[in-house]
Amino acid sequence: MTTLNIVLVGGTGSIGRLVARVAQAAGHSIRILSRHDGENVVVGDLTDASTLTDAVRDIDAVIFTHGTHGGxxxxxxVDYGGVRSVLEAIGDRPVRIALMTAIGVTYREGSNSRATVSHDWKRRSERLVRASGHPYTIVRPAWFDYNDDDQHELHFLQGDTRHAGSPADGAIARSQIAEVLVASLTSDAAKSKTFELNAEHGPAQSDLDPLFGELAADVELDGAKDAENMPVSAEPADVVADLERIRALRAE
Known part of the structure; x- marks a missing residue:
């Protein structure tokens, strides 16, 4: 069994705490990035790459479950800048990445997305990961813990076509999000894959490789089958500069 040294970004949140348990149960070593000391914690400021040297030293993988509810x-x-900071701190060392964003992240017309531009920044964080050249998996969970007691059969979707902005888009248990994120780190079939994650009625699958294997691999900066509704050519100059800088790191 492959065991990894993992830094967990967002480890104090509801998903992150479960990720830590699942990863440790699988034999992985976890360190949690935080601004404050604690058990299995490495101190650093997610918005400042210069403070993350210790956090990313000798790691094999990163799991991102962080996020903010601000404007x-x-x-x-945080959502975007935190990913950028960690990638900058890692540099050109080969590190496996699992990034959690959200279902509907490519939908730009929702009221919340228009008000906060939240989806656009999460989508930009996805693009940074793809540009980095690191092996990665990007998971877009449906609505947390809205699933019924018998609703655990995992379904991996692509194209991000569910735009209700409610649990009608799908539901998934937090514990299963954690399991999928951790499993992706040691699955060759999960490399370069982006997908929406939800559950339907039925038992959970024990082997996720067939589900990963059925997915189309990403092309360039966007997820496979994503709508082409946010061209890089129309992005802010600083975002384009970030992409170029992250790309350049793998050649240094």
């Missing part, structure tokens, strides 16, 4: 500044500085 656009929070989404820009």
């Amino acid at each position: 656009e500044t929070g989404f820009r500085d």
